[in-house]
Amino acid sequence: MTDIKLNHLAIVVDDMQAALRFWRESLGLSQAGEIKSVPAEEVDIAILKLGDAQIELIQPTTDESGVAKYLAKRGPGLHHLCLEVPDLDAKLEELSARGCELINEKPRDRDGRRYAFIHPKSAGGVLLELYEETSADCRAGGK
Amino acid sequence: MTDIKLNHLAIVVDDMQAALRFWRESLGLSQAGEIKSVPAEEVDIAILKLGDAQIELIQPTTDESGVAKYLAKRGPGLHHLCLEVPDLDAKLEELSARGCELINEKPRDRDGRRYAFIHPKSAGGVLLELYEETSADCRAGGK
Numbered sequence: 001m002t003d004i005k006l007n008h009l010a011i012v013v014d015d016m017q018a019a020l021r022f023w024r025e026s027l028g029l030s031q032a033g034e035i036k037s038v039p040a041e042e043v044d045i046a047i048l049k050l051g052d053a054q055i056e057l058i059q060p061t062t063d064e065s066g067v068a069k070y071l072a073k074r075g076p077g078l079h080h081l082c083l084e085v086p087d088l089d090a091k092l093e094e095l096s097a098r099g100c101e102l103i104n105e106k107p108r109d110r111d112g113r114r115y116a117f118i119h120p121k122s123a124g125g126v127l128l129e130l131y132e133e134t135s136a137d138c139r140a141g142g143k
Numbered sequence: 144m145t146d147i148k149l150n151h152l153a154i155v156v157d158d159m160q161a162a163l164r165f166w167r168e169s170l171g172l173s174q175a176g177e178i179k180s181v182p183a184e185e186v187d188i189a190i191l192k193l194g195d196a197q198i199e200l201i202q203p204t205t206d207e208s209g210v211a212k213y214l215a216k217r218g219p220g221l222h223h224l225c226l227e228v229p230d231l232d233a234k235l236e237e238l239s240a241r242g243c244e245l246i247n248e249k250p251r252d253r254d255g256r257r258y259a260f261i262h263p264k265s266a267g268g269v270l271l272e273l274y275e276e277t278s279a280d281c282r283a284g285g286k
Contacts, residue, residue, distance in 0.1 A: 002173045005194045006149065009224065011269055019267045026241045027226075027234075030145045050226075051148045051195075057267075077268030078221035081152065083170075083193075091171075098169045124162045124200075125220030126154055 005084050007131045008047075008054040012071050012079040016044060016059045019076075023048055023055065040110075043067055080117075080127035088114055088132035095122075107132070148227050149196040150274045155214050155222040159187060159202045162219075166191055166198065183253075186210055223260075223270035231257055231275035238265075250275070 013019040016035060023029050029048040036045045042065040048055040058079060060068035070079065085091045088107050095118065096102055104116035118128040156162040159178060166172050172191040179188045185208035191198040201222060203211035213222065228234045231250050238261065239245055247259035261271040 002171050002192065004170070004172055006152075006196065009149075009152065011267060013267050015267075022243070022266055026238055026243055027147070028145055029147055049145065053149065074217070075268050077263065077270075078224065081221065095169055100165070100169060120220065123165055124154060124156050124158075125218050127220075 003086050006053040007082040007084040007129075008056050009050070009081055010056045010058050010079040012067055012076055013057050013059050014071060014076050016046060016057060019057045019059075020046060023057065029055065037061070041065065041067070080129055082115070082129035082131050084131045084133060086132070088116060088130055091130060092116055146229050150225040150227040150272075151190075151197040151199050152193070152224055153199045153201050153222040155210055155219055156200050156202050157214060157219050159189060159200060162200045162202075163189060166200065172198065180204070184208065184210070223272055225258070225272035225274050227274045227276060229275070231259060231273055234273060235259055 011019070020031070024031050029050065032047040032049050032054065036047075038045055039061075042060060042062040044059045044061055046057040048057065058067055060071055062068060063072070067079070092102060092105065092107065096105065100122035101119040102116060102122075103119050107114045107116045112134060114132045114134050116130055118130065120127050154162070163174070167174050172193065175190040175192050175197065179190075181188055182204075185203060185205040187202045187204055189200040191200065201210055203214055205211060206215070210222070235245060235248065235250065239248065243265035244262040245259060245265075246262050250257045250259045255277060257275045257277050259273050261273065263270050
């Protein structure tokens with residue numbers, strides 16, 4: 001048994017409107033909210049609902065970000081997989097102890113999201129994000 | 144509202160045992176069954192449970208298949224996304240009418256699975272498989 005579940009699947013796009021025409025208009029996925037600008041990550045993001053999970057369409061807004069460089073090198077397509085885990089700190093410690101290379105050794109915290117990336121070297125070529133759902137109380141504890 | 148859901152996410156690997164060590168042993172996903180050999184596709188497949196959906200680890204067993212060429216060109220990592228749709232024939236007709244390029248214009252049927260691939264050109268760089276759950280009765284109808 002496992003309590004790991006899909007949080008989102010990120011797709012890097014070079015034309016957000018064209019991507020939305022395919023995923024939303026042609027395929028029929030529902031969009032959650034409007035396109036969101038995330039200047040800290042130099043991207044625009046559109047979220048499509050996929051059951052309890054989401055597809056995130058990510059378009060770089062500069063040429064310098066990691067996502068922009070990925071797009072320039074590999075073209076648009078599947079970018080990363082985000083799985084939700086019950087205890088992110090414990091999972092990162094366990095992965096580290098098993099010799100996995102972590103991009104973020106400690107969870108990052110932004111807008112109430114606690115997450116960390118695992119290096120594709122250790123995850124069979126997949127850029128893997130692990131995510132923990134947190135409540136405001138937990139976050140205030142600074143765990 | 145949409146009734147499209149994730150069926151599986153396929154990851155191409157160059158070392159199945161190493162991949163299972165990461166996804167199953169280190170990360171903690173449950174494996175469904177044993178590694179399955181699929182000679183018709185020239186791959187071995189291991190299935191990991193992800194809620195109601197699955198992660199499929201795919202390793203080519205020859206150098207000639209599409210998956211083998213993908214692996215040689217792009218390395219291991221996320222390979223394709225499979226979404227379940229309620230009416231595959233209708234969805235393919237609709238996508239075609241909207242100008243999307245289909246790899247399989249009509250659904251393929253194997254082992255009770257009805258599926259068709261959409262060309263990455265039309266799906267923002269993503270190799271997208273659409274899948275319809277079928278009963279034996281429906282399949283016997285040859286629809």
